[in-house]
Amino acid sequence: MTSIDAVAAPLTGARPEWVTPELLPYASNFIELDGHTIHYLDEGCGPTLLMLHGNPTWSFLYRHLIAALRGRFRCVAMDYPGFGLSTAAEGYEPLPERHASVVEAFVRALDLKKFTPIVQDWGGPIGLSVAGRDPSRVERLVILNTWAWPVDDDPHFVRFSNIMGGAIGGFAIRHFNAFVNMMIPMGTPRRTLSSAAMNAYRRPMSTAARRRATNVFPRAIVKSTPFLSEVQRGLAAIADKPALIVWGDKDIAFRAKERERFESVFASHTTVLVPGAGHFMQEDAHDEIAAAIHDWWSRP
Numbered sequence: 001m002t003s004i005d006a007v008a009a010p011l012t013g014a015r016p017e018w019v020t021p022e023l024l025p026y027a028s029n030f031i032e033l034d035g036h037t038i039h040y041l042d043e044g045c046g047p048t049l050l051m052l053h054g055n056p057t058w059s060f061l062y063r064h065l066i067a068a069l070r071g072r073f074r075c076v077a078m079d080y081p082g083f084g085l086s087t088a089a090e091g092y093e094p095l096p097e098r099h100a101s102v103v104e105a106f107v108r109a110l111d112l113k114k115f116t117p118i119v120q121d122w123g124g125p126i127g128l129s130v131a132g133r134d135p136s137r138v139e140r141l142v143i144l145n146t147w148a149w150p151v152d153d154d155p156h157f158v159r160f161s162n163i164m165g166g167a168i169g170g171f172a173i174r175h176f177n178a179f180v181n182m183m184i185p186m187g188t189p190r191r192t193l194s195s196a197a198m199n200a201y202r203r204p205m206s207t208a209a210r211r212r213a214t215n216v217f218p219r220a221i222v223k224s225t226p227f228l229s230e231v232q233r234g235l236a237a238i239a240d241k242p243a244l245i246v247w248g249d250k251d252i253a254f255r256a257k258e259r260e261r262f263e264s265v266f267a268s269h270t271t272v273l274v275p276g277a278g279h280f281m282q283e284d285a286h287d288e289i290a291a292a293i294h295d296w297w298s299r300p
Contacts, residue, residue: 132234
């Protein structure tokens with residue numbers, strides 16, 4: 001993993017006007033990391049929860065969870081370079097292994113200690129990679145629908161990677177913002193997002209150049225197998241951490257098979273199944289996720 005020098009230089013005035021207080025009722029923070037301008041939310045106090053998003057979302061995905069948890073926890077949610085309100089350095093290749101390096105630098109820059117990653121979708125490999133490389137900083141783990149190992153031998157993932165990461169998917173993403181306009185509604189079967197919420201996901205991906213990052217992620221499902229192998233090896237370093245697994249059973253991407261594998265990795269795990277919840281659980285089942293975290297944290 002490429003090392004990044006963490007320079008926490010505060011920036012101001014970078015939040016666009018369309019991100020209104022009604023849309024995102026939290027202060028936006030910005031730091032400079034090796035040429036990237038990284039946007040993040042930092043709300044509440046108490047044990048630190050580091051909330052990591054997947055594709056094609058950003059820290060906005062966690063707004064409901066922050067509202068439900070900030071009275072008891074410090075909730076930190078960042079945007080990867082090229083996602084949300086973050087800006088990537090010139091020449092940055094938005095591969096998951098590069099994002100993991102940025103998250104690692106972010107953790108050092110904010111000096112997060114004894115934090116608990118909340119991971120979903122690509123946030124799983126990215127966040128669990130960071131956790132495995134420095135387990136001393138990790139207190140617990142909250143795992144939503146995701147994975148953390150190579151899947152280049154699984155037709156379920158290979159087929160999706162070839163379609164959405166290939167020429168057809170690339171065309172649909174560049175010209176129609178397909179990951180936002182198609183995948184988010186498909187991934188929230190229990191809720192219909194408001195036009196304002198959908199707009200909040202569309203606006204950061206308003207140009208073909210910005211949408212490229214959402215095309216790289218599905219291709220990386222297969223192409224980043226060496227990184228995923230590294231993530232898998234790193235699980236041994238955090239396998240003794242308490243883990244809360246909150247799993248939606250209507251996810252079109254991640255199945256019971258992936259959940260059961262996480263259960264086999266983490267001996268000290270608690271599993272909460274959320275019937276009917278889809279891929280974007282933070283939208284679809286935020287009440288259940290927050291309740292599960294509160295209940296789990298209250299146990300001895």
